Amino acid sequence: MLGGGFMARTHSQAARLAGAELAVIATSTMPGSERAARELGFETPSAGEDFSRHDLDVVHICTPNSTHAEQSLKALDAGANIICEKPLATDSAAARTILDHAQSRGLTGTVPFVYRYHPMVREARARIRRGEAGRILTVDASYLQDWLLGAEDDNWRVDASAGGPSRAFADIGSHLVDLIEFITDERIVSLVATTRTVHPRRGGAQVTTEDTVAITAELSGGGIGSLLVSQLAPGRKNGLVVEVAGTQESMRFAQEQPEQLWVGRRNGSQLLMRDPETLSTDAVRLCTVPAGHPQGYQDAFNAFIADSYAVFAGEKREGVPMLADGVRAALITEAVLRSAEQRTWVEVEEL
CATH class of the missing domain: 3.30.360.10 (Dihydrodipicolinate Reductase; domain 2)
Incomplete structure (x- = not known):
């Protein structure tokens, strides 16, 4: 788990419910990592993003947006699938790079568009x-x-x-x-x-x-x-x-x-x-x-994480938001900014 804030808490709860072993957590500082490990139930706090020292199946990325692309690529290089908070990257070129890199390594990832899971x-x-x-x-x-x-x-x-x-x-x-x-x-x-x-x-x-x-x-x-x-x-x-x-x-x-x-x-x-x-x-x-008996946001998130893990294990699940959906979101975001700047209609680029 990268990050120790609200989204890391939400991810951790869902991961634990899905049967994950909560192995390593890293925040921006070692004291923060130690606190997060205690509070969220991770075995090992870490000061950095050296994934290669750990045999990880999945890396959850719950950090500020500008770090997502670099951290996603590092996790994929270490052989882990990724669950990356949106935006997958702050521009579509970087988002495409993540998708291409995952495919080249036989890995994949998901992006938490969790409202699909109501x-x-x-x-x-x-x-x-x-x-x-x-x-x-x-x-x-x-x-x-x-x-x-x-x-x-x-x-x-x-x-x-x-x-x-x-x-x-x-x-x-x-x-x-x-x-x-x-x-x-x-x-x-x-x-x-x-x-x-x-x-x-x-x-x-x-x-x-x-x-x-x-x-x-x-x-x-x-x-x-x-x-x-x-x-x-x-x-x-x-x-x-x-x-x-x-x-x-x-x-x-x-x-x-x-x-x-x-x-x-x-x-x-x-x-x-x-x-x-x-x-x-x-x-x-x-x-x-x-x-x-009401269901809500955490229930939707729990289902998303369970489906993500199932997909990583080779199973088929309906409607899972994959890395390509993260690229799609980046392309639409760029279309919105381009239209607002040019004050005109624009076409949304296809993946």
């Missing part, structure tokens, strides 16, 4: 795949948070040298786009975007990364979409919402109410609740407790 997301995807929605016409989607609302709010992600050239979109907009493409089984092929940096200074330093993003997108099947991303939306803690409208049926998933899926038709609508007795096979696979 059972009701899988149910929406299954209904669209069965044709129940008809042809996709529109997507109305948003991801709203408020944790960077004030100019006094600061975080390492704000600094482009640590977080990369995009903040709000790379951090949470990438989740939104991944979820849209996953649910609809379509690609965003072109887009026009505008961004705003509301607070030009935070923590006494100049800010170059965006606080808010608005996007109009065209889908591969001919539909259109409207996306709004903000880290400055008062009262919204993790407001990830995707609504898809087809010629026959609409569906709306809201991550803060993950146990339900709204389904709308012209002659009425209904609220589907997570119930293994009534859901699709793929959704039922991710139901870990009976209906009426």
Whole structure:
């Protein structure tokens, strides 16, 4: 495990539940590594990234964005598969290098687009795949948070040298786009975007990364979409919402109410609740407790890690976000930044 913060805690809990041996953890300092090893249950704290001294099956990368590419390549060189927090890299060229390097060494990796792992997301995807929605016409989607609302709010992600050239979109907009493409089984092929940096200074330093993003997108099947991303939306803690409208049926998933899926038709609508007795096979696979016993974010993360380990062991699992999905996210992020800079429509580059 590289890193000892919130995401390392989340990864560690899921890894332990999946049966992993928590061998080595490294943070930026030896005292930090020792603390993390005690708190998270790792056998050995380490001061650096010398993976070659350990026989590791998997390296989890939960460090600042700018370090992901270098650490991923080192882990692959040591013969380990990787689970790398998004963004896989802060530019698409580096992300492609990671994918190519993994393939050349017969290894692979995953990227935690974990909202795919809510059972009701899988149910929406299954209904669209069965044709129940008809042809996709529109997507109305948003991801709203408020944790960077004030100019006094600061975080390492704000600094482009640590977080990369995009903040709000790379951090949470990438989740939104991944979820849209996953649910609809379509690609965003072109887009026009505008961004705003509301607070030009935070923590006494100049800010170059965006606080808010608005996007109009065209889908591969001919539909259109409207996306709004903000880290400055008062009262919204993790407001990830995707609504898809087809010629026959609409569906709306809201991550803060993950146990339900709204389904709308012209002659009425209904609220589907997570119930293994009534859901699709793929959704039922991710139901870990009976209906009426809520599942949430950590449950989704646990399922993602378990699937990642299964894939690394040569098994097949449905809907696992792989390294190629990390490259895809980098390409869309670059398209968003390019469109905002040029103030025009741009095509999203294919992998």
